[in-house]
Structure formats: structure tokens, C-alpha cells
Amino acid sequence: MSIWLKKVIWFILTLVTIYIITSRMGFQQIFINIFWVYATAGFLLYVLLDLPPLKQPKSKAGKSILLLLTFGLFSGIYTGVSAFLPQFDPSVEIEKINKPPFVMVEAGPELIAAGKDIFLSNKCVNCHKADKTGSSDRGPNMDLWQFGLRTPDELKEDIVDPRKRQALGFEDPKSKKAMPTYFGEEISKGEFSALFAFLSTLWNKENIPVRGKVGSEAGLIPWDEDPEIIALGKKVFEGETYDDLFCAGCHGKDGTPLMDGARDLRNPLSVSRNHDRKLKDWTDADWFKSVSEGVSEGDTFSPMKAWLEEYPPKAIWLAITYAKQFHKKPENQKLPEPEELEPIHDLW
Numbered sequence: 001m002s003i004w005l006k007k008v009i010w011f012i013l014t015l016v017t018i019y020i021i022t023s024r025m026g027f028q029q030i031f032i033n034i035f036w037v038y039a040t041a042g043f044l045l046y047v048l049l050d051l052p053p054l055k056q057p058k059s060k061a062g063k064s065i066l067l068l069l070t071f072g073l074f075s076g077i078y079t080g081v082s083a084f085l086p087q088f089d090p091s092v093e094i095e096k097i098n099k100p101p102f103v104m105v106e107a108g109p110e111l112i113a114a115g116k117d118i119f120l121s122n123k124c125v126n127c128h129k130a131d132k133t134g135s136s137d138r139g140p141n142m143d144l145w146q147f148g149l150r151t152p153d154e155l156k157e158d159i160v161d162p163r164k165r166q167a168l169g170f171e172d173p174k175s176k177k178a179m180p181t182y183f184g185e186e187i188s189k190g191e192f193s194a195l196f197a198f199l200s201t202l203w204n205k206e207n208i209p210v211r212g213k214v215g216s217e218a219g220l221i222p223w224d225e226d227p228e229i230i231a232l233g234k235k236v237f238e239g240e241t242y243d244d245l246f247c248a249g250c251h252g253k254d255g256t257p258l259m260d261g262a263r264d265l266r267n268p269l270s271v272s273r274n275h276d277r278k279l280k281d282w283t284d285a286d287w288f289k290s291v292s293e294g295v296s297e298g299d300t301f302s303p304m305k306a307w308l309e310e311y312p313p314k315a316i317w318l319a320i321t322y323a324k325q326f327h328k329k330p331e332n333q334k335l336p337e338p339e340e341l342e343p344i345h346d347l348w
């Protein structure tokens, strides 16, 4: 009896020791379980060997039955134990591989630095200035391009399949064929997400950039005067692009406020809560601040929410581009000075 008790105590001590050592070494629980299973199997074998031998059955039939029972017992243990262990599931692994790279809005500094390395090592900088590095204007200057406005998919298409869409101002035959078409093979998925993270930091909310070649070359269009962009902005403003982002629902399709207290976007003399410039004098940064951060007084938010918390920068800029058009219309230039602003809590 006491010899059995000793064995069991030794066994438990072994399990505890395994636990302490392996968890110190940083093994995950699943591996610790596997070590426990090994130790238990070893212990059982030891117990089995230590048992008094079974009496040999005399008949042939008895021997056969015993053989079958032993076979059944061990097969049972095998299948039972393996059913508890984690299984390799190819479909899960394939899903992991196929998952598209995701760019976080605020990628960490390491990812951004890795992205810059990829930009330099792939010689992008030979044709594109970026982060004030490089000297060539063969391709668009990344510091002047709004990359925060591209979804990762659009950006990837621009890089992997550069012939598909021509950058504005780079339609001449030489530029058309300048960008190499092999980056899809050279740059891996993981590297792409780092590259996007880096390119997104070049996005400068202080000024909406020009499109087309800069300097003496012709074809300069400020981003917010490009009819293509204004048309996209209209869709966002009128709630067609993003679920529940519906500026026109409060500000009206033609800028005539539908909601009491919503700012009159037609009136060039409208004022802001955030500063004292009239609408006609707002800078791009003013616009971006008002629409991305919303309008609040301390903790009290007006119905004008901080839209950047829910929608990407692209949505904000496109909505602004369209919102900017109302006060430029000639018939809106003679609107009377707007009334005083009400306290924010009265707007609801």
C-alpha cells in the first residue's frame, strides 16, 4: 500500500515540476499539456510493468481473445488521446495565408520605418520624391500626393499594375511606360502593408495637394477643383458611399440646412465654432479640423460629430471637397449675414 502511495506522490511531483520548468521556459499551455500526457503515459507503462504477470490462458481461443482485447485497449487509448490534441486544419491555414494585408490607421513606428526601407530598397525613390528624400520628378512626388486618400487596394493596384490608371500630369508616352511592372512579384504581402503604412504618413492634412506635374510644367489642378474628385465628393456628401455618413441629411443637398442649427454651407459669411474666420476664408486645415473633429464644447458634442472616428480620411476629404462648392455659387454670394450661434446644448 505505502509503496503505491509513494509512486503516486512521485507522479504528482513530476507533473508539478514539468509545469514549473516548462512555464518558466515560456511554453504555451497546449505544449505543457502534451508534456503531461507523455509523463502520464510513461507512468502508466511503469505501473503496467510492475504489475504481477497475468496467468496465461490455456486454450487457443482464450489467447486470441486476450490479444484482441489488448489491441482494442491500445487503439482506444491512441484515438482517445489524439482526439484531445489540437488538429491541423488546412482550411484554417489557407484562410490565414489569403487574408489581405490590413493597414491600421495608426501603424506603429517600426512598421512605418520598415515601409520606408522597402521604398528605398526597391528604388521607388529614383522616380518618386518621398519624405523629402530623392531628387527626381519622373513620377509623382509622394509628398504632394494625398496617399491617405487611397484605400490600400487602390494603392496596391497603382503599384502592381501601373499601366491600368495613369497619374494625372503623367500622360506623356515616356511617363506612361516608366514605372516598372514587376513590383507585384518583388514585394510580398507583408511588405506591402509596411509600404502602405509609410506612404500614409506622407499624407499631409494641412494642404490638399496639387495633382499633375509641379514646377514649370503645365497641367496643375488643385485636388479640390478636379471635377472627378468633386463628383466623388457629391456621392459621399449625399450618403451614397458610406453607410450612415449623410452630410446632406442635415446640411441639405444644395447646402440649405435641413436641421435647425446646422451650419449654412451656402453662406460665404458663415462662421465656425472652432475659429473666427468666415467660411469663404477657411483654409483646408480649418475644414479638416471641423469635419474630422466635429463641433463640441467641453464634453458636449453637437450633432456634428467627429466623423474621422468612424470614417477614413478619404471620406472626410471627399465630403469637404463637395461641401466647399456651395458658397462659391454666384447666387449664394449675396446671402445676408447669418444669425448668432446658439449654445450647443440647445441644438439637440
Ligand code: HEC
Pocket (backbone or CB within 6 Å): 119, 122, 123, 124, 125, 126, 127, 128, 138, 139, 140, 145, 155, 158, 159, 162, 163, 165, 166, 167, 168, 170, 175, 176, 178, 179, 180, 183
Ligand atoms: C522608373 C521610375 C519609377 C519607379 C522605379 C517607380 N515608379 Fe511609381 N510611377 C512612375 C511614373 C512615371 C508614374 C506615373 C505614371 C503612372 O501612373 O504609371 C508612377 C506612378 C506611381 C503611383 C500612382 C500615382 C497616382 O496618383 O496615380 C504610385 C502609387 C507609385 N508610382 C508608387 C511607386 C512605388 C511604391 C514604387 C517602388 C516600389 C515605384 N512607384 C517605383 C515611375 C516610377
Ligand code: HEC
Pocket (backbone or CB within 6 Å): 237, 245, 246, 247, 248, 249, 250, 251, 259, 260, 261, 262, 263, 271, 272, 273, 274, 275, 290, 291, 295, 296, 302, 303, 304, 305, 307, 316, 319, 320, 323, 341, 344, 347
Ligand atoms: C446629424 C446632422 C449632421 C450631419 C450628418 C453632418 N453635420 Fe455638419 N453640422 C451639423 C450641425 C448641427 C452643425 C452646427 C454645429 C454647431 O454649431 O455646434 C454642423 C456644422 C458643420 C460645419 C461647421 C463646423 C464649424 O467649424 O463650426 C461644417 C463645415 C459641417 N458641419 C460639414 C459637414 C460635413 C462635410 C458633413 C458630412 C461629412 C456633415 N457636416 C455632417 C449637423 C450635421
